[in-house]
Amino acid sequence: MAISGKHSWIENSDVFSLFPTLAWKIQLRAEGQESIDASVLGLLDSLRQGQPALKTGEAWQSGHGLHRREELQELCDCVRRAAASVLQFLKTSDETIEITGCWANLYAPGAAHPMHSHPNNYLSAVYYVRTWPGADSINFHDPRSQTGVIRPPVTELTAANADQVVVRVRNGTLLVFPSYLCHSVDANASGETRTSVSFNLMYSAFTEALSKPMWGDD
Numbered sequence: 269m270a271i272s273g274k275h276s277w278i279e280n281s282d283v284f285s286l287f288p289t290l291a292w293k294i295q296l297r298a299e300g301q302e303s304i305d306a307s308v309l310g311l312l313d314s315l316r317q318g319q320p321a322l323k324t325g326e327a328w329q330s331g332h333g334l335h336r337r338e339e340l341q342e343l344c345d346c347v348r349r350a351a352a353s354v355l356q357f358l359k360t361s362d363e364t365i366e367i368t369g370c371w372a373n374l375y376a377p378g379a380a381h382p383m384h385s386h387p388n389n390y391l392s393a394v395y396y397v398r399t400w401p402g403a404d405s406i407n408f409h410d411p412r413s414q415t416g417v418i419r420p421p422v423t424e425l426t427a428a429n430a431d432q433v434v435v436r437v438r439n440g441t442l443l444v445f446p447s448y449l450c451h452s453v454d455a456n457a458s459g460e461t462r463t464s465v466s467f468n469l470m471y472s473a474f475t476e477a478l479s480k481p482m483w484g485d486d
């Protein structure tokens with residue numbers, strides 16, 4: 269029911285969602301998760317060898333080429349398959365989409381990540397290796413910038429009036445979302461380091477296959 273209450277002048281009413289913003293949450297099976305996590309944590313140990321432990325409030329990001337590391341191929345395969353399923357769901361081009369960047373994130377207690385998006389990519393993903401109570405969420409922000417022009421106070425927070433959505437994650441969760449979608453991470457309120465791996469994906473042949481005028485090039 270779109271409009272509640274008795275309205276003698278209404279025969280019926282409906283409410284519908286226009287242009288929804290979609291994100292995908294995938295939970296890996298425990299077996300796959302175990303071997304992927306061991307590979308990620310092993311790689312991180314070697315990448316951070318000799319570096320001092322993170323202090324309270326500090327975050328560390330690896331370089332952005334981890335998708336080329338042998339140790340992460342099992343995880344990268346999951347991400348590629350998830351992205352292919354997303355494209356199938358969206359019924360968009362079946363052109364190959366590839367991982368363009370992959371990096372690990374360590375957040376010490378107290379560390380946060382401000383709002384940002386991932387330009388020049390189509391899809392982004394995050395895989396959660398180690399989450400903790402108080403360090404197990406990500407915030408997605410309303411991409412419709414014009415809705416911020418007037419924000420009347422809400423009487424009850426619902427999906428229809430929220431300007432951000434908090435998504436809970438746990439160990440083994442893989443999130444996939446549009447790269448344009450702004451997101452942020454609250455300060456780690458646990459006593460442990462939160463570990464995740466981020467991905468960007470883009471069409472391999474965007475210039476060649478997708479950017480040409482749709483009415484031909486003669």
Ligand SMILES: [Fe+2]
Nearest residue numbers: 384385451466
């Ligand atoms: Fe991000």
